[in-house]
Structure formats: C-alpha cells, structure tokens
Amino acid sequence: MGTEASAAGVFSAAVRPVTLSVNGADRELRIAPWTTLLDGLREYLGLTGTKKGCDHGQCGACTVLVDGVRINSCLTLAVMHEGATIRTIEGIGAEGALHPLQQAFIDHDAFQCGYCTPGQICSATGLIAEGRARTPEEIRELMSGNLCRCGAYPNIVAAIEHAMRVAETAP
Amino acid sequence: MNRFEYARASDVAEAVRARAADASARFIAGGTNLIDLMKENVARPTRLIDINHLPLRGIEDTDAGGVRIGALATNTAVAYDARIEARYPLLSSAILAGASPQLRNAATTGGNLLQRTRCYYFYDTGTPCNKREPGTGCPAIAGVNRIHAILGASENCIATHPSDMCVALAALAATVRVTGPSGEREIAFADFHRLPGDTPERDTNLGEDELITAIDLPPEGFASNYSYLKLRDRLSYAFALVSVAAALTFDGDTIREARLALGGVAHKPWRDTAAEAALAGKPANRATFETAAAALLADARGYSGNAFKIELARRAIVRALSQAAAGTPQVQTDKRVR
The missing domain is CATH 3.30.43.10 (Uridine Diphospho-n-acetylenolpyruvylglucosamine Reductase, domain 2)
Structure with a gap:
C-alpha cells in the first residue's frame, strides 16, 4: 500500500513517529498504525508492567490512564493518541515510595499470582480520581472491568476502600 | 489484524x-x-x-426543548452529564448497566449505535455466518443460542444488538442526525437499526458514506417514572439476556403515556408501540402490565437454548413497569431486583 494525498490528511500504512508523554517523559515511538497502545507500551517502550491478558477488552489487565482517564490499552491504537499523557503502573509509585494503593494491595493481600494487579491498580487510580464510588458495592460495580482469575476480589475491594479513605484524608 | x-x-x-x-x-x-x-x-x-478530532463531543440544549448529544461524547460523559442525569435518568441508568468503566470511558455515542449486532458465530471466522459472509448459513439457529433473539429474527440470522444505551434511546424516541455527501438528514431511532430479513449483513440504515454527528433527545424525558432492568448471566459486565427500558407519565392514577423497549431479544433495540398503546389510559397495576407484556411477546419464538427468555422477558417487563410506576427505578450498583 502506498500513500495518497486526500482531503483527510494523508492516508498511509507506513511506520510513523508518534509522541506520547509517558509517566512524565516525552517518548517517541516509531510504529505502524495497527500497533495498539498496549503493544506500543510493551514492545516499543519496554514498559511491560501493563499486561496483555485477553487482548479484547474483557479482562482489564491492560488498563492505563490516558489524559487521566482509565481505558483498555488493548482496544485503542497508539497512533490515535499523538500528544496524549499516558500513565502506566510504572508511573504509579516507585520502589521505596509506593503509591497508597500499592501499599494497600500488599497490606490486604489483594493478589495471588499478580498478573491482573497492574491493571487493577491503574483502574483503581482512575476510580478514586472519578470520585463516584463510596460503598463496597459501588467499588465492586465500578471495578467490574478488571477480572482476577485467582479470585482475590474481597481483598481487592478492601484494599481499594482503604486507599480511598487515605486519599480522602490526605492534605 | x-x-x-x-x-x-x-x-x-x-x-x-x-x-x-x-x-x-x-x-x-x-x-x-x-x-x-x-x-x-x-x-x-x-x-x-x-x-x-472532530468537534462533536458537546452535550447541549436544543431549541426544541430537548438535548443534543454529540456523536463523540463518551458513554461516561453522557451517563454522568448533569442534564442527562436530571432529565433523562433512564438513559444514564442504561449506559451504566452496560460494559465496564474503561470501555465507557473510550466508547462514543455514535459508536455505540454502530457496534455490530453479533453473536459468537459472527466472531468465529472458523464457522459460517450469514452476517459475516452472506449466503454461508446460520449455525446459531440449530446450535448454541442462549444469547440469541426471540423477536424479529429471520431464517438467516438470530443475532442480537447488545447495546443498553440504544434500548433507552429507542424508548425515549431519540433522533439520529447524520451527514453525508449530499448534506444532513435525520433518522428516527426506530428506523435506524434493521431486522435481519434477507440482508443480515446490514445492521443499520445509515448510508455507507454517512457519518453520525449527534443524537437528539425530545423534551419528554420520563424522569419521574422510569426503570432500566437488565438481567444477565453475571451481575455486571455482561450482555443482557433480557433488558427492559420502561417509562411512564400519569394523569392521576391513570397512565397517560408509556414507553417500552427491550434489549438482548432482537437484531435491533426492540421498542413496541402496540404494547405501549395497551398501557395508555389504563390503571398502573399488575393486570395492565401483564397485558402489555403479552402483547409485546405475542410473536416471540424461542430456540433450543433460549426459549427461557420468553418467560424471563414477560417477568422483566412486568417488574420494570412496576418499578417505573412506583418511582423506584432499578439501581445499577445494588443488584437486588425489587
């Protein structure tokens, strides 16, 4: 497939530069248009904290924050996010300075195998920022896009509830 | 890909x-x-x-007294919009019954209308499917068909449209605004999606070269008496086996106007104006609701795996109308059906 000038910009299948602000740093990827944001992060930027579970938007393991909003990175193309601000699990807390959600997941034993955990924590970060969950029932409903096949749900809900209270009382 | x-x-x-x-x-x-x-x-x-990047994300009042939702407004933006929550809570409730927060954050209003009517065979390229490859047959009819249609199906396709939002838009009698090479036109919501007939490959009446730009809601939002009741195989994040959008207005104790639309039961969001007419002018009681449910389901047909949906739909219609009449709509976080 070649390229062709048209009214709607230039249609192209070629590899192109896409600049994303990832975890506070501008990063340029050189990618084909069919590269998902998930594959862009994992395969081109080496940020393998974001997991590929189902790759169809059903499990939530690939959840990242795009311009502050949680989405499934497997169901969007990296090229659609030129100039966007992306936050992945690598940008949430650091070794020795864990995010309150990360600490709460440890304290509440909120995982077993850990594969879904980065997505759970990114999703919960979005949930807390949205500010719509108050009760455990609301946390469960608004975390329903994140599956945990080990079945750690009770502890995940408890960890998020705890972190939510910490966030509320933070100065 | x-x-x-x-x-x-x-x-x-x-x-x-x-x-x-x-x-x-x-x-x-x-x-x-x-x-x-x-x-x-x-x-x-x-x-x-x-x-x-098109400027179609806005949600604004219309001169007609309704609300216009831009085609690119996300499902989340619509569900939590203060105007929609106050005037069209049926729409908010339906949206929040569907998908997951991550999907609702990405999915748009126009895209919700244009998601494919589908089933597991449509998704499996290893099987025949008249919708995916016209003329190859429909294995669902004699196959696994738990999630499939009980109304309006054809011998070519029994897939269902999975949207919750569209069931509310059908009940609210929204209008779809589209733009094509020859200009703008409006499509009544009831005319937007199609039944499978002999052309199951076509889900909608949108032209090949047309773009949805907005959805217009009429002034009446049924904000006092409505319910969106969704029944499914797990409590959240699953397509409906049956869902019901019910909305009523009253003259005293008498139903003045009724809206009734079902999801998960047909190739398109299934609004039934005959069933609505059976409710208008009647007292809001169980007998009235049973009559409307019977009218809506008169031509229902089940298959090997989904015949249960007919009785499920009958009960869901009665329950959703009862919830609407009582002013106690189904809450989407509290899963108990009351």
Missing part, C-alpha cells in the same frame, strides 16, 4: 469525503468494537479515518 492506511480527519466534510472515496474505509472513534472485530479478522478495513 489486517494492514490498513490511517489518516486523521479535521472536520465533518473531510471525513465524509474520505469515506465516500473508499467503500471499505471505516471511521474510527473509541474503537472498542471495531478494533476488537479487526483483531478477529471479522472486520478488515483498508483505511481507518480517525474522527476523534
């Missing part, structure tokens, strides 16, 4: 021209259904026209 060419459109006219120039090009907005279909090789567009 197939290889494709990509370009970004900066205005509606540009987007429409690009689409008209290539029949196998597709618009992409949220991408939550299209990219999924592309990963399964069910959709193989040669070109993607990215419409995310």
Whole structure:
C-alpha cells in the first residue's frame, strides 16, 4: 500500500513517529498504525508492567490512564493518541515510595499470582480520581472491568476502600 | 489484524469525503468494537479515518426543548452529564448497566449505535455466518443460542444488538442526525437499526458514506417514572439476556403515556408501540402490565437454548413497569431486583 494525498490528511500504512508523554517523559515511538497502545507500551517502550491478558477488552489487565482517564490499552491504537499523557503502573509509585494503593494491595493481600494487579491498580487510580464510588458495592460495580482469575476480589475491594479513605484524608 | 492506511480527519466534510472515496474505509472513534472485530479478522478495513478530532463531543440544549448529544461524547460523559442525569435518568441508568468503566470511558455515542449486532458465530471466522459472509448459513439457529433473539429474527440470522444505551434511546424516541455527501438528514431511532430479513449483513440504515454527528433527545424525558432492568448471566459486565427500558407519565392514577423497549431479544433495540398503546389510559397495576407484556411477546419464538427468555422477558417487563410506576427505578450498583 502506498500513500495518497486526500482531503483527510494523508492516508498511509507506513511506520510513523508518534509522541506520547509517558509517566512524565516525552517518548517517541516509531510504529505502524495497527500497533495498539498496549503493544506500543510493551514492545516499543519496554514498559511491560501493563499486561496483555485477553487482548479484547474483557479482562482489564491492560488498563492505563490516558489524559487521566482509565481505558483498555488493548482496544485503542497508539497512533490515535499523538500528544496524549499516558500513565502506566510504572508511573504509579516507585520502589521505596509506593503509591497508597500499592501499599494497600500488599497490606490486604489483594493478589495471588499478580498478573491482573497492574491493571487493577491503574483502574483503581482512575476510580478514586472519578470520585463516584463510596460503598463496597459501588467499588465492586465500578471495578467490574478488571477480572482476577485467582479470585482475590474481597481483598481487592478492601484494599481499594482503604486507599480511598487515605486519599480522602490526605492534605 | 489486517494492514490498513490511517489518516486523521479535521472536520465533518473531510471525513465524509474520505469515506465516500473508499467503500471499505471505516471511521474510527473509541474503537472498542471495531478494533476488537479487526483483531478477529471479522472486520478488515483498508483505511481507518480517525474522527476523534472532530468537534462533536458537546452535550447541549436544543431549541426544541430537548438535548443534543454529540456523536463523540463518551458513554461516561453522557451517563454522568448533569442534564442527562436530571432529565433523562433512564438513559444514564442504561449506559451504566452496560460494559465496564474503561470501555465507557473510550466508547462514543455514535459508536455505540454502530457496534455490530453479533453473536459468537459472527466472531468465529472458523464457522459460517450469514452476517459475516452472506449466503454461508446460520449455525446459531440449530446450535448454541442462549444469547440469541426471540423477536424479529429471520431464517438467516438470530443475532442480537447488545447495546443498553440504544434500548433507552429507542424508548425515549431519540433522533439520529447524520451527514453525508449530499448534506444532513435525520433518522428516527426506530428506523435506524434493521431486522435481519434477507440482508443480515446490514445492521443499520445509515448510508455507507454517512457519518453520525449527534443524537437528539425530545423534551419528554420520563424522569419521574422510569426503570432500566437488565438481567444477565453475571451481575455486571455482561450482555443482557433480557433488558427492559420502561417509562411512564400519569394523569392521576391513570397512565397517560408509556414507553417500552427491550434489549438482548432482537437484531435491533426492540421498542413496541402496540404494547405501549395497551398501557395508555389504563390503571398502573399488575393486570395492565401483564397485558402489555403479552402483547409485546405475542410473536416471540424461542430456540433450543433460549426459549427461557420468553418467560424471563414477560417477568422483566412486568417488574420494570412496576418499578417505573412506583418511582423506584432499578439501581445499577445494588443488584437486588425489587
């Protein structure tokens, strides 16, 4: 497939530069248009904290924050996010300075195998920022896009509830 | 996923021209259904026209006294919009009954209408499917068909439209605003989606070269007496086996106007104006609701795996109308059905 000038910009299948602000740093990827944001992060930027579970938007393991909003990175193309601000699990807390959600997941034993955990924590970060969950029932409903096949749900809900209270009382 | 060419459109006219120039090009907005279909090789567009930069995200009052929702407003933006919550809570409730927060954050209003009517065979390229490859047959009819249609199906296709939002839009009698090469036109919501008939490959009456720009809601939002009741195989994040959008207005104790639409039961959101007429002018009681449910389901037909849906739908209709009449709509976080 070649390229062709048209009214709607230039249609192209070629590899192109896409600049994303990832975890506070501008990063340029050189990618084909069919590269998902998930594959862009994992395969081109080496940020393998974001997991590929189902790759169809059903499990939530690939959840990242795009311009502050949680989405499934497997169901969007990296090229659609030129100039966007992306936050992945690598940008949430650091070794020795864990995010309150990360600490709460440890304290509440909120995982077993850990594969879904980065997505759970990114999703919960979005949930807390949205500010719509108050009760455990609301946390469960608004975390329903994140599956945990080990079945750690009770502890995940408890960890998020705890972190939510910490966030509320933070100065 | 197939290889494709990509370009970004900066205005509606540009987007429409690009689409008209290539029949196998597709618009992409949220991408939550299209990219999924592309990963399964069910959709193989040669070109993607990215419409995310078009100025179609607004939600605003119309001169007619209703509300216009831009085609690119996300499901989340619509569900939590203060005007929609106050005046069209049925729409908010239906949206929040569907998908997951991550999907609702990405998915758009126009894209929700254009998600494919589908079933597991449509998604499985290893099986025949009249919707995916016309003329190859429908294995669902004699196969696994738990989630399939009980109303309006044909011998060619028994798939269902999975949207919750669209069931509320059908009940609210929304209007779809579209733009094509020859200008703008409006499509009544009831006329937007199609029944399968002999052309199951076509889900909607949108022209190949047309773009949805907005959804208009009429002034009446049924904000006092409504309910969206969704029944499914798990408590959250699953398609409906049966869902019901019920909305009523009253003259004293008598129903003045009723709206009744079902999801998960047909190739399109299933609004039944005859059942609505059976409710108007009647007292809001169980006998009235049973009569309406019987009218709506008179022509229902079950298959080996989904005949239970007919009785489930009957009960869900009665329950949703009862909830609407009592002013106690189904809450989407509290899963207990009251």
